[in-house]
Amino acid sequence: MGRQGILLVFSGPSGVGKGSICRALIKENPTIHLSVSATTRLPRSGEVHGVDYYFLDNNSFKKMIEEDELLEWAEVYGHFYGTPRRFLQEALDRGNDVILEIDIQGALQVKDRFPMAVLIFVVPPSRLALESRLRARGTDTREEIEKRLRCTEREIKMAWRYDYIVINDQLTRTLDTVRAIITAEKARPQRSQCLVRDLLR
Amino acid sequence: MGRQGILLVFSGPSGVGKGSICRALIKENPTIHLSVSATTRLPRSGEVHGVDYYFLDNNSFKKMIEEDELLEWAEVYGHFYGTPRRFLQEALDRGNDVILEIDIQGALQVKDRFPMAVLIFVVPPSRLALESRLRARGTDTREEIEKRLRCTEREIKMAWRYDYIVINDQLTRTLDTVRAIITAEKARPQRSQCLVRDLLR
Numbered sequence: 001m002g003r004q005g006i007l008l009v010f011s012g013p014s015g016v017g018k019g020s021i022c023r024a025l026i027k028e029n030p031t032i033h034l035s036v037s038a039t040t041r042l043p044r045s046g047e048v049h050g051v052d053y054y055f056l057d058n059n060s061f062k063k064m065i066e067e068d069e070l071l072e073w074a075e076v077y078g079h080f081y082g083t084p085r086r087f088l089q090e091a092l093d094r095g096n097d098v099i100l101e102i103d104i105q106g107a108l109q110v111k112d113r114f115p116m117a118v119l120i121f122v123v124p125p126s127r128l129a130l131e132s133r134l135r136a137r138g139t140d141t142r143e144e145i146e147k148r149l150r151c152t153e154r155e156i157k158m159a160w161r162y163d164y165i166v167i168n169d170q171l172t173r174t175l176d177t178v179r180a181i182i183t184a185e186k187a188r189p190q191r192s193q194c195l196v197r198d199l200l201r
Numbered sequence: 202m203g204r205q206g207i208l209l210v211f212s213g214p215s216g217v218g219k220g221s222i223c224r225a226l227i228k229e230n231p232t233i234h235l236s237v238s239a240t241t242r243l244p245r246s247g248e249v250h251g252v253d254y255y256f257l258d259n260n261s262f263k264k265m266i267e268e269d270e271l272l273e274w275a276e277v278y279g280h281f282y283g284t285p286r287r288f289l290q291e292a293l294d295r296g297n298d299v300i301l302e303i304d305i306q307g308a309l310q311v312k313d314r315f316p317m318a319v320l321i322f323v324v325p326p327s328r329l330a331l332e333s334r335l336r337a338r339g340t341d342t343r344e345e346i347e348k349r350l351r352c353t354e355r356e357i358k359m360a361w362r363y364d365y366i367v368i369n370d371q372l373t374r375t376l377d378t379v380r381a382i383i384t385a386e387k388a389r390p391q392r393s394q395c396l397v398r399d400l401l402r
Binding site: 121123124126127156157159162167176180181189196200 | 322324325327328354357358360361362363364365366367368377378380381382384385386388389390393396397399400401
């Protein structure tokens with residue numbers, strides 16, 4: 001049928017569990033691809049170049065911007081982050097769904113360029129739950145955690161501009177909701193053009 | 202939380218199986234209500250007043266129009282059909298989802314008045330499948346079947362204006378898709394206002 005894949009864009013406060021959701025989706029369905037972002041921030045312990053991020057220096061990142069190789073990019077907490085365009089476009093054209101885990105600024109830029117992108121905002125069941133998760137993760141200093149929490153309120157207000165808001169309380173339930181969103185989105189008229197053309201033949 | 206129910210509006214060619222889908226949904230989830238339409242057509246064998254339709258005479262129907270008691274109404278194949286407003290609104294306000302099985306004209310009128318209504322267009326897997334089902338149903342004369350089939354092409358072209366297009370090939374798979382649509386729609390930002398308000402508190 002030549003159906004295009006769905007571009008699923010996940011955002012939400014740091015520590016809300018976006019990474020676990022995306023990893024679980026890819027694990028259960030290998031036809032879903034994860035878009036790897038480029039960044040100028042330093043790798044955290046265990047992060048691998050080309051898997052978690054493309055870790056670039058400032059000059060390489062600027063070159064990608066200049067050559068329009070980034071679908072979107074932004075500066076967050078003093079570091080650059082961006083989405084390489086080519087991999088993503090090729091996967092969608094092959095009919096693979098693609099997951100993109102990016103911040104709100106980036107997600108809204110992607111929606112402008114790909115109006116068919118499906119934007120999912122992940123929220124914690126409560127503020128307290130989010131704070132505990134950030135502390136348990138142990139990857140941020142206390143100052144960074146405070147900074148992230150102050151940012152959360154502003155971020156949650158932007159959730160209105162997303163297509164869906166999903167509460168990440170229990171991962172299994174969250175995954176049920178995300179799977180339902182994927183199934184529902186495949187039944188959108190804009191994605192059923194071949195089907196309707198066949199019926200009218 | 203005081204969440205409003207979802208208004209699910211099903212349309213599609215005669216014989217496509219909308220009735221079976223709606224009955225199955227209600228059977229598996231008794232909190233979903235079926236909106237009973239009013240009509241001036243005569244009952245088919247086995248149809249019950251107040252269950253399948255409110256069977257009204259022309260004068261009673263016109264009185265409902267005049268008193269603005271119908272959410273939408275239309276004339277189809279020489280008969281009047283309409284959706285009584287009160288029952289539907291009360292059920293949605295109580296948080297119950299409501300199913301409405303109506304024709305395209307009616308569905309689009311409902312969407313104008315209830316922009317949050319979810320419009321689902323059910324299509325057959327093929328033209329041939331639809332023709333066989335209409336004949337097997339045995340409720341229409343040959344002329345009526347021909348008339349309905351000629352109507353189908355025009356109807357399917359209107360499917361673009363719906364929120365979802367669902368192929369009714371196997372009922373179990375169709376129901377999976379409809380359940381996914383309901384789950385996804387509950388995660389729409391417009392339906393998560395209480396949730397976000399709580400998070401920002």
